[in-house]
Amino acid sequence: MALKFLNKKGWHTGSLRNIENVWKAEQKHDAEQKKLEELKKQIQEERERSEFRQLQEEAGLVPVDHDSYRNKWRNRAPKLSEEERAAKLREMQMDAEIHEARRWKRLKKAEEEDVKEDTRAKQSHSVKNFLDVAQKSVYGAEKGGSTTIEESVRRRAYYSQGRSEASSGNAFRR
Structure with a gap:
């Protein structure tokens, strides 16, 4: 009972969250393995079918299948006359x-x-450039820098703390 604090640690292997994550990862891995097995099975079946088809064609039981991938000359552009x-x-x-x-x-x-x-x-x-105008208005130097520090502090407090009069008095107090 003295080691209950370990269950709160993110790295502890006995915590329910970590056990759940491991279980989910195992389920995901199992699903991926099933998909891979199904794909391997499908590929094997396709190979067997194509080999069987080829044997039938060689024996003359089935007419030869002219697939486009076998006959690349069919995909060529037709010859054009000089005109x-x-x-x-x-x-x-x-x-x-x-x-x-x-x-x-x-x-x-x-x-x-x-x-x-x-x-x-x-x-x-x-x-003047837009950025220059914006910078001067932000720092209170629009009118040649004639604004006082008190005015700039009051303006910053007003815009940073909202527009209510009650909060502007406590803007810089902690």
Whole structure:
């Protein structure tokens, strides 16, 4: 009875949680082994069937099965005549030219947009960067740093503790 505290430890092998986890892992392993055995059995049956079929074909009892994986020549593209080949090449060339023209249009448009964006950025140079404005407003230096420490502490307390007046008085007390 003096070692009950061990059951509360995560590493203790006698705790119910660990026993349950081991049982679940064993069940999972057994299920995987069953699946593997079934797959092995299916593969063996398929091999036996294919060997039996091949023996029947060799004996002439069953007509020869022309599977596509056995006859790769069936998967080849048919031979084209010179005229068909030339027509196909012309079509591919026209498609390539159209694609290239569209690509150049997209590139030119993107370049023009970049130039416009640069000119807008140069014109709006007097307007400060968003991050600079945000940083100054966070640290209370928007108006040239004229805010006092008391104001910045009060502002931080207000935003960090919520908007209630009761909690702003106790913002930095512990």
